[in-house]
Amino acid sequence: MVRAEIITIGDEILYGQILDTNTQWISLELDKIGIKTIRKSSVGDQESEILSILEEAQHRADIVFITGGLGPTKDDLTKKVLANFFDCDMAYHPQALEDVRVFFEKRGRELSDLNRDQALLPTKAQYVQNKQGTAPGMWFEEKGTVWVSMAGVPFEMKAIMEDLVLPRVAQHFKTPTIVHKIVKVVGIGESYLSDMIQDWELSLPSHIKLAYLPSLGIVKLRLTGFGDSVTQLNQDIQQEIDRVMPLIKLYVFGYEQDELSQVIGQLLIEKGANISVAESCTGGYLAHLFTEIAGSSAYFKGGVISYANEVKIETLGVSHALLENDGAVSEACIIAMANGVREKLQSTISLATSGIAGPDGGTEEKPVGTVWIALSHAEGVITRKLQLAGTRKQIIHMTALNCLNLVRKFLLNELTQ
């Protein structure tokens, strides 16, 4: 079993100014190719601290992943310390220099000396291109260990890992055959799900492992098979998925990289339908979940963010009397909003949200987290009242997820109402 260690360098993570999400992501990716993370560490921007963690890691790990400390500014020390640790000089790497030059040229920006120095690498480094930024990745094979150093900016690190480092790691260590499949569920919490499928989980064959990867509102079930043949493992895992599916079918919305809003987009395209939104408490976030998907203009027509009551009245045709009598957070209002936007934007289906996202604005009758959502279609309107908990951002997120799950079930004819 290949042993990996992950090191984060930077005062901003050490002192808590930013939350480190890189190490979690890296360990999940390593897990997928059968490499075991044995230690995660964060140290600050101090030469002695960085040197001592490198020395420690050398005795524990077969491969060490280092993120951070590669910026162009003075407080970023990683390259200098690596050169010191590996006892070599620093020099401009020709390809790195060319890549930095092109990076700035493409953006029509001038190349400063500081930027140019991004291409200054320890001479023992093998250059690993960073297509998303100016801090090059580096690969070392020194002191009996493989060392990978990458920028700390998450999207840069992820691109470098996915494109160049992970394939090379798999090749270098001749990692065993591992097959993963991810089943994505929505509308059920981790512990309920776990209770529901525990008999199945206990009966899994020993070469197939199950992991729960929960995030707010969505749980990923990851099945991992260990063996010799990819074909056989794919088959074995599919068989287990087929066995559990009858229990969880109502909650499963997709597999692997599927996003909920993307799955809905596919269903809409298949039915020749399209969608619009009227958002009050979600304030544009529901539309954003649709439009962040490439190609969404094929089925997403647009929306109205009716934050102020006048906008509900003027743009969506909600009546003044209704808002007076029932208030904006009410079933009557959400029906008017959903119908209003569907007519106005002439879409097949529409969604609407209205609620109290907090932290203020709650009353005894309608506390923070009280939310109405609705789906309007040619034959009627479906409404749901939600009582959500958490921060403002969590309530906005969960409201949008509930809308997406409502339209998903509607398109699959799975709604009971």
Next chain:
Amino acid sequence: MVRAEIITIGDEILYGQILDTNTQWISLELDKIGIKTIRKSSVGDQESEILSILEEAQHRADIVFITGGLGPTKDDLTKKVLANFFDCDMAYHPQALEDVRVFFEKRGRELSDLNRDQALLPTKAQYVQNKQGTAPGMWFEEKGTVWVSMAGVPFEMKAIMEDLVLPRVAQHFKTPTIVHKIVKVVGIGESYLSDMIQDWELSLPSHIKLAYLPSLGIVKLRLTGFGDSVTQLNQDIQQEIDRVMPLIKLYVFGYEQDELSQVIGQLLIEKGANISVAESCTGGYLAHLFTEIAGSSAYFKGGVISYANEVKIETLGVSHALLENDGAVSEACIIAMANGVREKLQSTISLATSGIAGPDGGTEEKPVGTVWIALSHAEGVITRKLQLAGTRKQIIHMTALNCLNLVRKFLLNELTQ
């Protein structure tokens, strides 16, 4: 300077199944009382791994915070390893046993042997009550170091820290004083900023340190002062900020926890103004940046997400001829959109976006990343053409940030056009 180390124990964090948020929270709290975190580590549920991190930490730190591994199940080893490490037995702690009993009684649940064993502590432990759960906290003063062990469940750990541990830590150590100030800038990259202020940076007094904390489109400058008196440090840091401000004034949008959209909200409130948006390529994301801020309904009226051209025509009053002649990604269209939404929603100011977020849809004349933004106000319209690079999500994000910065400068009368 008191040196702290934070250790997380548990396979689920090591392998990435859960994101560790505890260590960030703890380090931020320590920072507030002038204790410096020097190392963060995660190890798995293995006795040898836990023992070795404890031994290492002992030589580095004055106080060690340990979270996790205190559950009632067999894979939770922390207490056993601590007893081994401190060379003592385990025994039922009377107060801990009573507290566990009451905890279950209150919830009408029966006390199992497994639950009772939660009160089994290393005899050298000083008991630290956990009011939110059944795994007691522990305080040790052994081997010249203070050790604090707490449950890994975030809300349990936080309650123990806030109620009992932090006050005790503050009392136990005579801590130096640290003051942080954060200056937030937008509209300039980290390396340009660094070039611009390097003379100032080099001239900082030795007790004040500068760090750059960049994220996509925004850079935080953090100044940290070390000394004896909070008043003096606040003064010293403010003096340095005053010195650098003439150089960076145009880019500074706020301080500490300020969000860009929140700062704009404040400016709008001060001027008795309000705002609306017409979004094409940002598809709701710009509105979301406004509405995720609590209290934004005071100045954010709403918006139209005009993804389809019909919506631009029907809802915003963009003319058919204009779309035919100039296309949706054009200065003419963005002006019509901005004016349209401002009239429709009767807001003081409006913003509009139209562009090609990609990855498809680009042409030679208008490649992916071509974006028009506009600001409409009582006396006219201000437009900007952007050429952005990156993924779809990055282009959406940078378009929205450019809009926010445009309206910020407009409200401050800092626009040259």
